Amino acid sequence: xxxxxxxxxxxxxxxxxxxxxxxxxxxxxxxxxxxxxxxxxxxxxxxxxxxxxxxxxxxxxxxxxxxxxxxxxxxxxxxxxxxxxxxxxxxxxxxxxxxxxxxxxxxxxxxxxxxxxxxxxxxxxxxxxxxxxxxxxxxxxxxxxxxxxxxxxxxxxxxxxxxxxxxxxxxxxxxxxxxxxxxxxxxxxxxxxxxxxxxxxxxxxxxxxxxxxxxxxxxxxxxxxxxxxxxxxxxxxxxxxxxxxxxxxxxxxxxxxxxxxxxxxxxxxxxxxxxxxxxxxx
Numbered sequence: 459x460x461x462x463x464x465x466x467x468x469x470x471x472x473x474x475x476x477x478x479x480x481x482x483x484x485x486x487x488x489x490x491x492x493x494x495x496x497x498x499x500x501x502x503x504x505x506x507x508x509x510x511x512x513x514x515x516x517x518x519x520x521x522x523x524x525x526x527x528x529x530x531x532x533x534x535x536x537x538x539x540x541x542x543x544x545x546x547x548x549x550x551x552x553x554x555x556x557x558x559x560x561x562x563x564x565x566x567x568x569x570x571x572x573x574x575x576x577x578x579x580x581x582x583x584x585x586x587x588x589x590x591x592x593x594x595x596x597x598x599x600x601x602x603x604x605x606x607x608x609x610x611x612x613x614x615x616x617x618x619x620x621x622x623x624x625x626x627x628x629x630x631x632x633x634x635x636x637x638x639x640x641x642x643x644x645x646x647x648x649x650x651x652x653x654x655x656x657x658x659x660x661x662x663x664x665x666x667x668x669x670x671x672x673x674x675x676x677x678x679x680x681x682x683x684x685x686x687x688x689x690x691x692x693x694x695x696x697x698x699x700x701x702x703x704x705x706x707x708x709x710x711x712x713x714x715x716x717x718x719x720x721x722x723x724x725x726x727x728x729x730x731x732x733x734x735x736x737x738x739x740x
Contacts, residue, residue, distance in 0.1 A: 459517040459556055460484060464530045465542060468503055468515070496685050504536070509572070511535040512561040516545055520554030527551070575633070585633065588612025593633035597698055598686035617686075619698060620667060624654040627667070628696055631681050631688075651734040654697040657715055657723045665715035668697025670727045682711045 459468065463484065467475035475481055476495035481488070506513055511534060518527035527545035532538075551557055566572040567584050576582045588604040588611040595602055597619040604611045619627055657665040671679055671694060679696035682689050684703045689711035692699070701711035715723075 459515075460519055460522075460526075461528050461542070464515065464517060464528055468530070469540065471504060506558065506560055507532075507535050510560045510563045514559040515556065516549050516551065516559070517556040518545070518551050518554050522554075524550045586611055589630075589633050592630045593688060595687050596627070596630045596681065597683050620656070620664075624652060624669075624697075627654060627698070628679050631679060631698070651730050651736070655723065655726065657699070657719055659716065659719050664700065665719055666697065666699035666713070668695045668699060668723075670694065670724070670731065671696035682713055684708055684711050 462480070463475065467473065467478060467480060474495070485493075511532075513532040513535075515530040516527065517530075518524065524547065525544075527550040529543050529545045529549060530540050531543070532540045562572060564571045566574070566587075568574060569576070569582060573584050573587060573590060574582055575585050587606045591602060591604050592612065592614050595614065597617070598614065599617045601616045602614045604613065614630075615621075619630075622630075652669065654667045654669050656667050659665070668680065678691040678693050680692040680694065680699070681697070682692055682699050682701035684701055687708070689701055689703060689708055692713075699713040699715060701713045703711045
């Protein structure tokens with residue numbers, strides 16, 4: 459981001475940069491290339507203050523030299539004006555880009571912390587950062603690499619939710635520990651009806667990857683995503699459906715799958731379940 463961006467659209471609450479005339483001035487080739495913005499409300503950046511008071515944004519345009527890098531620092535949340543300064547050479551992203559740092563207001567390993575998970579049936583536990591990130595972005599179309607304690611902790615490949623084994627994807631949705639794809643016992647469903655199947659129309663448009671899961675009443679393994687990010691859980695299915703957000707916070711969405719595609723998938727699922735040797739209770 460340029461200095462103009464850092465001191466303008468980034469901190470202009472409620473206005474999307476991508477819908478402004480400045481976007482055309484800063485990146486004149488993007489509109490012609492058919493770039494589609496994920497942002498639309500102009501509030502995304504401010505959500506980081508839910509995690510902590512001290513926030514630092516270090517950014518450098520990829521097409522400018524290292525001396526153009528700037529640091530925007532919020533020292534007291536939004537209670538005071540941020541400070542803009544030149545970046546120290548050690549802070550500058552080598553190949554351009556942006557790094558956002560936040561000092562967490564709550565210890566991540568303690569109750570209510572980022573990595574602490576409560577369990578109604580037992581004591582809470584601390585989970586890996588990579589598991590938390592994977593559950594938030596289970597179907598992102600860019601690669602996400604996670605480091606914890608300065609060591610590689612996990613990686614989610616770009617759009618790999620269509621390729622990974624069914625057990626691996628369900629484990630990701632539920633926020634479980636990383637599963638080794640080579641471990642058949644851990645990532646391969648025990649039964650054929652456990653396999654997730656793609657939902658596509660006659661033109662090949664993708665609407666999701668899921669299976670019927672009416673028996674699991676306590677743990678919802680179904681997820682609606684918006685732009686690869688988790689939006690809301692749904693019952694009676696396991697897997698992922700692509701959706702569109704219904705709220706600005708993007709924590710609620712509805713699937714976009716058409717009725718004919720859903721009916722065809724459901725019929726296939728019924729055939730699979732009929733042929734399976736499933737106990738009556740299940």
